Amino acid sequence: METRDLNGNGLSSSRIGLGTWAIGGWMWGGTDEAESIRTIQGAPDKGVTLIDTAPVYGFGRSEEIVGKAIDEGNMRDQVVLATKCALEWDDNGGVRRNATKQRILKEVDDSLRRLRTDVIDVLQVHWPDPLVDPRETAEAMAEVKAAGKIRAIGVSNFSPEQMDAFSEVAPIDVAQNPYNLFERQIDEDVLPWAREHDTRLLAYGALCRGLLSGRMHADREFPGDDLRNNDPKFQQPRFDQYLAAVNALDQFAQEHYNKRVLDLAIRWLLDQYDHAFALWGARTPDQLDAVANVPGWHLDEDARREIGRIVDTHVTDPVGPEFMAPPARD
Template sequence: MSSLRIETTKLGATDIDVSQVCLGTWAIGGWLWGGSDDSQCIATIRAALDQGITFIDTAAVYGFGHSESLVGQAWKGHVARDKVVLATKAGLQWSDDGKVTRNCTRERLLQEIDDSLQRLQTDYIDLYQIHWPDPLVPIEETAEVMAGLLASGKIRAIGVSNYNPEQMDRFRSVAPLHSVQPPYNLFERQIDADVRPYAQQHGLAILAYGAICRGLLSGKMTAEPTFEGDDIRQYDPKFKAPRYTAYLDAVAKLDAFAQERFQRGVLELAVRWVIDQGAIALWGARHPQQLDRVQQVFGWSLSEADRDEIAAIVNATITDPVGPEFMAPPARK
């Protein structure tokens, strides 16, 4: 049953309606998150749809196809195709030993679209995104392939992820562009200087990934977290001493601010902040209960004074900030 509390918006300059919270499914693929439970993951995707989250973002590389397959299994038979907006990403390749590199060649993209359609159990993808720019392939060539996919009807909208304004300008010289997906959260605000104003100037939707900063803004991280297997947070500088203590301190102060001002927690505050900055917030989850507080994000908003106070808390507490740069995959040799 869909909830009326979920706010919606248009996907950039398209006529595609999407929920302001998008389910992020990187962890659902298991890869770089210490594995996952398939039945729990399918239940999570269906719980999101039942809550009124109509927008699901995945990528071919998440679990090396596994995340897309689970998304396909989850929506099929649960909702009608026109009740879900499916976004996925292409342009990364992986080897048998799990090494990931960038590959935006025409051949790779044309293979990936067909593989993704099959795994997602659909004959079109609503939003198809280039995951990372490939320094070995001209951006114009990549854009030309995407324009062809749009014209063919295999995709309804084109997006890029991790592109800067100059790269988006080059892309837009050849093909329409409807969205950009950068890392963006209370702790990682680098796009305020360039990507966010560019997107707003050119009518692009901003899909903010890492809105909860890999769980750091969930309010549930402990002083000594344990990460299983290949969990990417083992390599995230934010989760290493002495920085981690400062980030946890900021989370505690933000939580106190949210409780006092809005009777909400830091999780809802973090997601609301992203939405009020003009972006769509990607909410990563792999257990249904991780979505229990989605409804609490809606029906209120942050004033400019609130946002100033939040920035003051973050800036005063975190004196040695670090960005999300560690996540960038390498180029091919």
């Protein structure tokens, strides 16, 4: 497994991380705690040492499962633990942005308790709050770092302008944004900013909610509150366009590299930026088996250009990840 440092703060992890939104169950049709714990505890054996979670994933459930798995597996020193802050929720499951200092200070202590640890390796502001100046949010993050509760500071879903303002007060070690073969919006803004500032990129949705796994089919149905029921990519006629692109990418991967589309999607992401990390959502141990197919090969510029052409040819009505953005407070 390839590893990288997380911006000179003494942390180093695998370039593929375990994303645990689905493990929290919320918006993914439920969760199986025992299976989730086996997945987390088995991740380091497969070379995956970065675990990313958030309080809002299952309203504390994901952090609790992650904390239990790490504690009972006696594996805290084997992993880099990343979580988030600055979202709040009510009893009805409504989620809103809240990046006030008061909210961040409370969330850090709550996360430390749920994660069963005395320090969080990377704390990220989950979404920018339009009602709070990024500099105020940065002050809160700098305070919890100075208190020794976190080791590194990150932001998620921030624009370059918001990161500029935040950076006036506190350095940004990590920027986390949606990024995959079907959602390449950050190529125009966040990725150039990260390169210029030598900031690490944590890419979430690396397999685009499973679209790039190669296991989707046109009549696939999603249970319960699964967010893909509201994702425009999974609605017709767009769904057929994306599935056609997946088939073409799979053929390209097999013909040129003896790989599959899932392997190609992760390799493409890592080759876009030398300091990129891909978050791989998995709920069962076997869903991490394909991690072994990613290291040891690369895509050159011509291959990346052809991959982009394949996507653009088949997806004639693209749509981004905007549907996932939570609202601001009233």
